[in-house]
Ligand code: ADP
C-alpha cells in the first residue's frame with residue numbers, strides 16, 4: 251500500500267498491510283522508516299512497479315485521526331506538480347503531526363495559593379522574556395508555610411510571574427517562562443506550584459445564518475442573490491466580486507457564507523494578513539452570533555489541535571485563516587472565499603513556493619465548490635480570467651449608504667518641499683492640522699518599518715550594509731539597533747563609523763515610520779499618536795486593541811506601514827497622507843505600477859468611510875506618472891487598460907507565463923558555473939524565451955550568492971514540462987542549489 255511521508259522524497263513508499271489492519275486511502279498511519287516510526291498518509295496512486303509483499307515492511311498502526319479527505323490529497327498532488335515540489339514537502343504543510351492526536355485534557359500548573367505574589371507589570375499576557383526587568387537580585391528568601399525558606403531565583407520568579415492567576419499547560423510553561431523543565435519540577439517539589447487540569451478549549455459555536463440579516467440596497471441584494479445561487483449550485487465556479495472600498499463586499503460575501511451554512515457544508519475564508527482578522531471576527535460575530543474558527547501560524551498548540559480536529563470532524567463550519575488554512579482537512583467544503591485577492595501576501599516564498607489565491611481556486615475545484623475572489627483592485631491575472639470567460643464578474647459601483655469616495659490629490663514635493671531633514675510637506679501638515687481642528691482622525695502611511703532605511707557616514711561616505719546580504723541595514727532607533735530586513739541580522743547601532751572611525755558622523759538617510767512618528771510628535775505635540783507596523787504590533791491581539799482604540803477615538807493620528815492599508819473600517823478617519831507615494835515604483839518589476847495602484851487605492855479607501863467625506867494626499871516627486879494620474883482621477887479602468895496593453899505584446903503575465911530559476915551557492919564561482927550551465931541548456935522553441943542568467947537584485951542573501959533566470963512562455967504553453975526537461979539537462983554542482991518559482995511575484 252503506498253504511503254506518502256511528509257518529507258521531500260520523490261513519491262510514496264510501499265508498505266505491507268498486516269492482516270490486523272484494514273486501510274483506505276487517506277488513513278493516517280505510522281510506518282517504519284530508517285529504524286524510526288513516521289506518520290504518513292495512505293495514498294491512492296500506484297507507486298510504481300509492485301514490490302513483492304514479502305520484501306515490504308508492514309504498516310505499524312493506523313492513528314486515531316480523521317482520514318485526509320480526497321480533495322485535499324488531490325490538492326497536495328496538484329500543488330506538487332504545479333510548483334515542481336516533492337509531494338511529501340506539500341504533504342508536510344497539510345499534515346500537522348502535532349495536530350493529529352486529540353487535545354488531551356492536558357495537565358497544567360498553577361501557583362499555590364500562598365506562593366509569593368510576583369507579577370510582571372500587571373500584564374499576564376506578556377511573555378516574560380520581553381517584559382521589563384524584574385528585580386530579583388535582592389529577592390529575599392520567601393517563607394512559604396509548610397516549607398523551609400525557599401530561594402526565589404530569577405527563573406522561579408519568572409515562572410510565578412508567567413503563571414499569574416492562570417493555569418498553564420505543563421507542555422508550555424517552561425517555554426513561556428524561558429526556564430528548563432527541571433526548574434518547574436523543583437518548584438513543584440518545593441510546593442510553589444501545583445498541578446491542575448487545563449480548562450478545555452472553548453467549543454466551536456454554530457454560526458446562525460439568520461442571527462442578524464442585513465438590509466441590502468437593491469444593487470447589493472442582487473449580487474448577494476447571485477452568490478447564494480452559486481453556493482446552492484454545488485459545483486465549481488469562480489466569481490470575482492469587485493467593488494470600491496466600502497461598497498459592502500464583505501457584508502455581501504457573508505451572505506454566501508450564510509447560504510453555505512444553510513446547506514450544511516463548510517466555508518473557508520482566506521485573508522492576506524491575519525492581523526486583519528480582529529475587526530473581521532467581530533463583524534462575523536455580529537452577523538452570525540458566534541466567531542468563526544481562526545487558523546494561522548501563531549496559534550497555541552492546544553488551539554491548533556482543537557481547531558484541526560474540529561475542521562476534520564465538521565464541527566468548525568467556517569474557518570478564517572491565512573494561506574496555510576488551505577491545507578486544513580475539510581471533509582465537506584462548500585465555499586472558498588479569498589478576500590483582497592490581489593494581495594501579494596498570498597504568495598508563499600519559502601519552502602514550497604505557491605500562490606494561495608490560485609491554490610484556493612484549485613481547492614474549490616476538487617471540492618466541487620464555488621470560489622469567490624474579492625477585491626476593490628483585482629489583480630490583472632484575475633481580470634484576464636474574467637475577460638476570457640473563465641470567471642464570473644459581479645460589481646458594486648458605489649459606496650454603501652451614500653458615503654462618497656475620498657478626494658485624492660497629489661502633493662508635488664518639488665513645489666511644496668518639506669523643511670530640510672523633514673519629510674512632511676507643509677501642504678500635508680496643514681491638512682492634518684485642519685482635520686484635527688474638525689475633531690477628526692488622520693493617518694500617515696509609509697510602507698517602511700524602522701527609523702531610516704540607510705545609515706551613511708558623513709565623513710567617509712561609508713554605508714552600513716548587511717554582512718550577509720546585498721542590502722542596507724535599517725535603523726530601528728527605539729531598539730537602538732540596525733537590522734537587515736532580508737535575513738534578520740541585527741547589531742547594536744554603532745556610534746563611530748566602522749570604516750573611518752569618525753565619531754558622530756553617522757547619519758540616517760530617508761524615513762521609516764519611526765522617523766515620521768518623531769516628526770509628527772514635534773509638529774503636533776498634543777495629539778495622541780499610534781504606530782502600527784508589523785514589528786511593533788505582532789499578532790492579531792495587538793491589532794485588535796489598536797483597532798478598538800481608534801474606533802473609540804482614543805487616537806488622533808495613526809502612523810503605519812502596509813498593515814494599516816488593508817480592510818480596516820475606521821469611521822472617524824477622514825484624512826490619509828501617503829508619505830512616499832513613489833516608493834513602490836522604484837523597484838520597477840513587472841507589477842510595480844499595478845501593485846502601487848492597488849496598495850495606495852487600498853490605503854486611500856481607509857478615508858471617509860462614514861458620513862464625513864474623506865481626503866487623501868499623495869506626496870510624490872512625479873505627479874505626472876500614470877500611477878499618480880490614475881489614483882488622482884480615480885479612473886482605475888483606464889489604468890488597467892493601459893497596463894494590459896503594455897503587457898500583452900510581450901506575452902508578459904497574465905498574457906504569458908513566467909517561471910524563475912534562482913541559483914544560489916556560498917561561493918560566487920559555483921553560482922556562476924551553475925547559472926551558466928543552465929543558460930547554455932536553456933530551452934529553445936517558438937513561444938518560449940529565457941532571460942538571464944543575471945545576478946539577482948539581492949545578489950547575496952543570507953551569505954549565498956544568487957543568480958536568476960526567467961523562463962517566459964506563451965499562455966498556451968505550460969512551463970512545468972519545459973522546466974523538468976531543462977533541469978534534467980543540467981548537473982547542479984555541489985554546494986549550489988536551484989530553486990524554482992512558478993508564477994513569480996518577487997523578482998529580487
Ligand atoms: P467593503 O468590503 O466593500 O470595503 P464593507 O462590507 O466593509 O465594504 O462595508 C462598508 C461598511 O458599510 C461596513 O461598515 C458595513 O457594515 C457597512 N454596510 C455595507 N452594506 C451595508 C448594508 N446593506 N447595511 C448596513 N451596513 C452596511
Ligand code: ZN
Nearest residue numbers: 716719734737
Ligand atoms: Zn541580511
